[in-house]
Amino acid sequence: MPELRELTYAEALREGLRQLMAEDERVFLIGEDIGVYGGAFGVTAGLLDQFGAERVIDTPISEAGIAGACIGAALTGMRPVGEIQFMDFVTLSMEQLVLQAAKVRFMFGGKASVPMVLRMPGGSGTGAAAQHSESLENWFVHVPGLKVVMPSTPYDAKGLIRAAVADNNPVIFVEHKLLYKTKGHVPEAPYSVPLSQTQIVREGTHLTVVATSIMVSRALQAAEQLADEGIQLEVIDPRTLKPLDDAPIIESVKKTGRALVVHEAVEMGGFGGEVVARIAASEAFDYLEAPIRRLAGLDIPIPYNRELEYHTVPQVESIVREARKLVKGEY
């Protein structure tokens, strides 16, 4: 068998963007330091050389402006892909995204659309401290009109960026800093991973673990460890948080009778609450053998100190511990 081609998550995104730009002149990139610098995390490296400054646009430090520029261009026939250097800074774009991008189509009676993608890296683990480590995806999940995508592997990153750009709605595309250098199989030919298609990444019988972004790989590692103890986790990655394809989650819980939702964002008000509510309100309720639990970020800003930072968000050990408790009925 020929060896499968591997790319990093950052390379997969870049390849996806490069193919989209080569195919469709309407696609362009706009953001801070995405040109010569290649983006703070290197995702757009080399694209300026290939496509020129008209399609790889370096902006001043103006996040409201970046979001607005994407909206205006999208409204008038282009397909912009904006980059917000760290997800934290999207707080400065919120008005444009929440009150403009998300609502334009509805307010105008369906006569306009905003086919834009805004990419941004979230998450902690790099020592960047409280203002560079946010996981704010659920803010967007709460807004009708936006779509929210969160790839957890290089394969999905490339396929989802293609689907996001093809979508006729504003898509918030949440990457993770710690994933950029992770490797995985990525086919060279263009392909799409459809939006709103939840994936079962590991099958198991004892506990359904719904995880997002970096937590998918941590949940898989936890599943490996627990398999040695005879505990089989079923790991599920929604990939698109909104609109959410919840059917595979509900089916899974009907099978396992137990559910744990794992994400990095703060637990209170996080995406996990939505997943728990959907399970509780579904026919899976009758199959539950244990309370549905969440494992998520502590209700604190991300600390600078490395130890504190590590203990602020779920890690493999804490997933193992929580999963074991649920399966063994020790809650």
Added chain:
Amino acid sequence: MMQLSQDLIQRYHDVIESLGPEALKEMLQAMHLIRAFEERAEQLYMLGKVHGTMHLSIGQEATAIGAANAMQDGDYLLNHHRGHGHCMAWGSDPNRMMAEFMGRETGYCRGRGGSMHIADVDSNNLGANGIVAGGIPIAVGVGLSIKMRRTNQVCLVIFGDGAANEGAFHEALNMASIWALPIVFLCENNQYAMSMPVEKAFNIENISQRAAAYGLPGITVDGNDPLAVYSAVSEAAARARRGEGASLVEAKTYRYKGHSKSDKQAYRSREEVRDWQDNRDPILRFANLLVLAGVITEAEAATMRDQAIATIDEAVEFSENSPEPSVADILDGVYA
């Protein structure tokens, strides 16, 4: 060796006289201390003793020192991510700064903030900011409070050239102007915002021109000359203290190091960096000026760097012997 004319001394006669030899010497010593702190910070990072990122202001020491010395006890400081120098110039303790940088419980922010968020609230240093332009509107509130409390304080807020392109900058300058707030807006223009050169980010010659749009005085000075910065900020602070409102001072300087830890610097040439280092270095220039003006001897000038390094050695030792924060306290400190 840099050429320094007698003209320069003549030009600075008044300010040299008014500051006096002790203060001038301390300013130079403090510039060395900033540089020694940051050179060590970089080294510690390279050795893997620090995790996270840092933004070094090596080459920009004159702006920090000139500005801080123009302020009085009780005044407020807000600054930005490239803020070690401002903080140290404000008189912060190198031990506690280094401990914060190294994430220790004895640091100014108990290891929670790190390099980008050092604050020393007890001395009215309201903190560095990880968000570009994040501190600028806060200065409006500080200015407003000074007015309401009828004190004679002034707020100095320092930010980069990049920050002047955030909406927050524009809102803040206008509010400060219409309410005549006691604020000195100091734009530390080091020629780049990460990879973005000012020539591409602005269609104007000087950022200080923007003051006019809000009805504020604006001035551009040589940010590598501590006395030029001192004079401009002193004047702006005096104006604020007289109740005449805010000013925008732009200090043109240059950052020698990359933007942060992981910057290949493809956006500028080595020659450009070397030119600033060789011909406009703020520490060399100021040392030469003080020697020429007879404030210090060449022998004194030669020992200052070693003295600064010794202070930083102690700060590192203090930090390495300091405890890490305890995970048991992880939930503390979010709410008052």
